[in-house]
Amino acid sequence: GLWGAFLHELRQRQPGGLDNSWVSFFSYDPRIGAEIFADWVKELPNLHWISGQVPIDVFHQGDLITGVRFADFAVTAKITLDATELGDLLALAEIPHRWGWELQSEWGEPSAPVSFNSLTQRYPVQAPTYVVIMQDFGEAVAPEIPAAPNHNPSQFTGAMYGYGAEAFLNYGRLPGGLFMMNWPICGNDYGEGVERLIESDVSRGAFIQESRWHSQNFAHFIQKQLGRRYGLAEKVFPHTPTAFALHPYYRESRRLVGLTTVREQDILPIAKGKVASISNDVIAVGNYANDHHYPGVQFPLQPKSILWGGRWTGTPFTIPYSCLIPATTDGFLVCEKNISVSHIANGATRLQPVVMGIGQAAGMAAAMCVELSCQPRDLPVRMLQNALLRD
Secondary structure, eight states, rough: OOOHHHHHHHHHHHOOOSSSSSSSSOOHHHHHHHHHHOOOOOOOOTOOOOOOOOOEEEEETTTTTEEEEEESSEOOSSSSSOOTTTOOOHHHHHHHHHOOOOHHHHHTTTTSSOOOOOHHHHOOOOOBBBEEEEEOOOOOOOOOOOTTTTOOGGGGTTTTTTTTHHHHHTTEETTTTEEEOOTTTTTOOOTTTGGGGTTHHHHHHHHHHHHHHHHHHHHHHHHHHHHHEEEESOOSSOOOOOSSSSOOOOOOOOEEOSSSOOOOOGTTTTOSSSSSSTTTTTEEEEOOOOOOOOOOOOOOOOOOOEEETTTEEEEEEEGGGGGSSBBOSSSEEEEESSSSSSSHHHHHTTTTHHHHHHHHHHHHHHHHHHHEEEEEEEHHHHHHHHHHHHH
């Protein structure tokens, strides 16, 4: 699908190939990735692309969503998709959703806690990371990276322990002497007061600023450890001259209460097998390990990793169409980390290749619902599956 098409384009456009890091089979210059998406948008004459706008209200007719209001305009639609990073439309529309942990008693997930504890209280969701890209300046001297306001170098003590500088840098190596810093061990994951992300615009802004400072301090620490050969990259992200991503990598958002919920059991391998069970209404496939991030905490999970092509990755699993559909609301689909999934299983379903597949399926479903004049819950899933396979 779209993920495969994206990889194909990256292979055509990126000098140095894609297999540069050891965190992923696919690492690429953000400028090239943004260029591909921008080119795709240009190829769609019926797509009206509006950037930089934030939804402030959702229109209802009973249990039917009919559109979204922004500051200067409104959009009405037969089907609305929530592809926001934090499930913002779920909150604005007051569609039932979850935030945080579920106990083992909820769905019998083997890795879920039996009772709420200090971990679930401190980190109600996984920690985001404000990605920063560093650069190897070679013989030149990189500009000094200043410390940011919440500087605490002790937070990074032990970041490279057991890895060494080369393996540490190669974790997120990109072509052209660039390094994506997204390091989980005493690194730039940031989860202090993460619940602020959904409290208010002001509290979300404060969290985002702190997480960016935290990554700046991590880059400052790396430069102090490895020398001025390494500094902040310049102009590697679109629309910003800095080395910092446009926003943090959010690993978890508000999560829909849907017709069905993806649980840990649904992503674990079947007995004596190398794949998870297959749902009848599958519309996307993932294959990542179940990966949770809580700074300073080791959280054990049921293993689902397999050796594939000489590298460790996760047991393949499926995403059902029914986890994109609200239990009681019509005219609406979700298509990001905000699907109906448990906190535990979200550690595998949150990855970009998975959510790209989910997004493609949700877009196809929305288009078919408009053409057939039906609601998402009434769309024949076999028609949707065939359409996705043919596209």
